[in-house]
Amino acid sequence: xxxxxxxxxxxxxxxxxxxxxxxxxxxSFRSFAMHWVRQAPGKGLEWLAVISSDExxxxxxxxxxxxxxxxxxxxxxxxxxxxxxxxxxDMAVYYCATxxxxxxxxxxxxxxxxxxxxxIVSS
Amino acid sequence: DIQVTQSPSSLSASVGDRVxxxxxxxxxxxxNLAWYQQKPGKPPTLLIFDASALxxxxxxxxxxxxxxxxxxxxxxxxxxxxxxxxxxxxxxxxPLTFGGGTKVDIx
Numbered sequence: 083x084x085x086x087x088x089x090x091x092x093x094x095x096x097x098x099x100x101x102x103x104x105x106x107x108x109x110s111f112r113s114f115a116m117h118w119v120r121q122a123p124g125k126g127l128e129w130l131a132v133i134s135s136d137e138x139x140x141x142x143x144x145x146x147x148x149x150x151x152x153x154x155x156x157x158x159x160x161x162x163x164x165x166x167x168x169x170x171x172d173m174a175v176y177y178c179a180t181x182x183x184x185x186x187x188x189x190x191x192x193x194x195x196x197x198x199x200x201x202i203v204s205s
Numbered sequence: 206d207i208q209v210t211q212s213p214s215s216l217s218a219s220v221g222d223r224v225x226x227x228x229x230x231x232x233x234x235x236x237n238l239a240w241y242q243q244k245p246g247k248p249p250t251l252l253i254f255d256a257s258a259l260x261x262x263x264x265x266x267x268x269x270x271x272x273x274x275x276x277x278x279x280x281x282x283x284x285x286x287x288x289x290x291x292x293x294x295x296x297x298x299x300p301l302t303f304g305g306g307t308k309v310d311i312x
């Protein structure tokens with residue numbers, strides 16, 4: 083069955099960096115675009131970034147563009163999110179998610195989600 | 206960017222009630238809308254895609270409808286296990302924006 087196992091969260095000081103990981107199993111990881119979504123405490127869902135299956139396309143939300151970097155290593159079925167220059171407002175649970183491909187172009191809805199990684203920004 | 210507005214932000218209804226949640230987009234997105242359910246402490250799960258297609262395994266109590274800029278998620282007969290927060294999401298073009306969420310509980 084499809085599983086997305088996340089790691090890398092924790093307590094980080096403002097201005098520091100962190101790398102989140104998402105290890106996929108149960109499907110052909112290299113064939114699917116992958117997304118990152120976050121949820122601040124008590125708040126709604128915020129889409130952050132997408133990376134295409136071959137890494138040729140990467141897109142970010144305005145709120146994290148320039149500070150966050152999405153990457154993947156298809157040889158080890160792993161998705162990454164490098165989060166830099168952390169701010170208090172970046173404190174959230176971060177989720178990775180797979181999408182259902184759209185053969186007509188663009189990006190699809192999310193059918194599987196990781197369990198989430200909590201990032202706490204505190205001095 | 207296309208804005209996604211969901212209403213109401215919360216609602217309380219009795220077991221067996223029909224519940225309706227609305228999602229509006231600032232531009233025509235055809236039927237490129239999904240609905241998710243999220244229970245406390247858990248990741249979201251997909252309920253509906255392409256505005257009205259029920260994900261296999263999801264109870265048919267959930268029904269999605271609409272196209273263009275106005276969409277609806279209906280729970281035909283609210284059950285205790287439906288207590289959750291529901292989100293709509295537009296997809297295809299980035300950013301893949303979510304609505305603000307609707308928290309549903311039992312009266």
